[in-house]
Amino acid sequence: MGMPIVVAVRDGDDDAAVEDVFGWFGHVDATFSTFRADSEISRIRRRELAVDDASEEVRSVLELCEELRAETQGYFDAWRCSPDGLDPSGVVKGWAVDGAAAILDRAGRREYAVNAGGDIRTRGRWQIGIQHPIERSAVAKVVDGSDLAIATSGAYARGEHVRDPHGAATPTGILSVTVLGGDLARADAYATAAFAMGMPRVIGWTARLHGYEALTILADGRVLATPGFPG
Amino acid sequence: MRRAITAALGAATLALPTASAASAAAATKKVITTTKTVTGSQGFAGRWGYVEVALVVRKTTTTVGSKATVKRKIIKVDVPIYPNHTDRSVFINEQALPYLTQEVLQAQFNPNIQLVSGATDTSNAFMQ
Numbered sequence: 001m002g003m004p005i006v007v008a009v010r011d012g013d014d015d016a017a018v019e020d021v022f023g024w025f026g027h028v029d030a031t032f033s034t035f036r037a038d039s040e041i042s043r044i045r046r047r048e049l050a051v052d053d054a055s056e057e058v059r060s061v062l063e064l065c066e067e068l069r070a071e072t073q074g075y076f077d078a079w080r081c082s083p084d085g086l087d088p089s090g091v092v093k094g095w096a097v098d099g100a101a102a103i104l105d106r107a108g109r110r111e112y113a114v115n116a117g118g119d120i121r122t123r124g125r126w127q128i129g130i131q132h133p134i135e136r137s138a139v140a141k142v143v144d145g146s147d148l149a150i151a152t153s154g155a156y157a158r159g160e161h162v163r164d165p166h167g168a169a170t171p172t173g174i175l176s177v178t179v180l181g182g183d184l185a186r187a188d189a190y191a192t193a194a195f196a197m198g199m200p201r202v203i204g205w206t207a208r209l210h211g212y213e214a215l216t217i218l219a220d221g222r223v224l225a226t227p228g229f230p231g
Numbered sequence: 232m233r234r235a236i237t238a239a240l241g242a243a244t245l246a247l248p249t250a251s252a253a254s255a256a257a258a259t260k261k262v263i264t265t266t267k268t269v270t271g272s273q274g275f276a277g278r279w280g281y282v283e284v285a286l287v288v289r290k291t292t293t294t295v296g297s298k299a300t301v302k303r304k305i306i307k308v309d310v311p312i313y314p315n316h317t318d319r320s321v322f323i324n325e326q327a328l329p330y331l332t333q334e335v336l337q338a339q340f341n342p343n344i345q346l347v348s349g350a351t352d353t354s355n356a357f358m359q
Binding site for chain 2: 006120126133139142143
């Protein structure tokens, strides 16, 4: 997938479970990568593979994308976010980390953290920083909590990296949106959608999330958080 | 809402004789301030749904000698029931109501941080 993946386990030296996790990420990459010509997603893009004939994993991820498209009023849209066609990567990353966490859970690990390109899932208590959007060596906030799933979408990494599927314009007024909640695939899609909405729509939308908390950093230096966002 | 304001005016008229009787003895200035919450009846705002408005009215009665002056001022307007059955109404209402906490962006350098959540260069590649 071409992104840094960090797996940290604090309880036990169970290298086999960590190996399984990296094996899983390799499998996800081979199946979903838009950069690999032989992945199922690339084959669907070229119309060599019908969605109905895809593997169960791909179908369930695309079903989730469809659900999220409706929930986000089209702001998360795996079919329209890329000019090259289908790109479910916004969900796959979080979904892959959810799967990695399930592998570590099954191996009996209760103190671990998985970080795939800024999408994080933890078990046990960890201190997670929210990247400061301007000062690269600093964080804007520290989340000190247990068993978290947290994803951030933003524009600071390399300019505009989320397209608004409605207007195809760069969303304005927001530097980053962080969403925290039970399901990392969902949290990531919500963060992506909220960022794409831009100001002022992001205010009402994040305030209305059910079961998920959001922290939005605005371009004017204000930080808006849902009341339940852990400090 | 209109009915509620009429009711408030009625109450003030009844209070007037007491105020003037008390001040009749001495020609001193006396100021009495009271606040009252007036809740209007629930109204149906067309296709948008039900709405109810509550006003907090401050009444200031200034008595000089036998002359009483009453001033009323609306100091707060609440909307305890508002239409929320359409997306647009919810959006407008949430713009007006404090659902989010607000603070100022600060740069923290915390050595205890074990992980950082952020948008990476790779997610750029994912989305474009």
